[in-house]
Amino acid sequence: MAAIETRQYRGYKIVLMREWASWCVDAYPTRADLPLLALSTLDTLASGKEAAIAEVKQNIDRALAATAVRH
Secondary structure, eight states, X not given: OOEEEEEEEXXXXXXEEEETTEXXXXXXXXXXXXXXXXXXXXXXXXXXXXXXXHHHHHHHHHHHHHHHXXX
């Protein structure tokens, strides 16, 4: 799977890839103080590119919210 596009969101690098007939995304923290996401790239499969991006953004938001609650 080769990256087709990358974006930035709240300190994460979002990498979009095309897999079969779907879009999948992965997100990598760009700073050491950000939590790792516990989601596999293939867990975020969507028929549309924007839907896949929206899903990973929700996962990032949830991870950051959970970290904020613990602090």
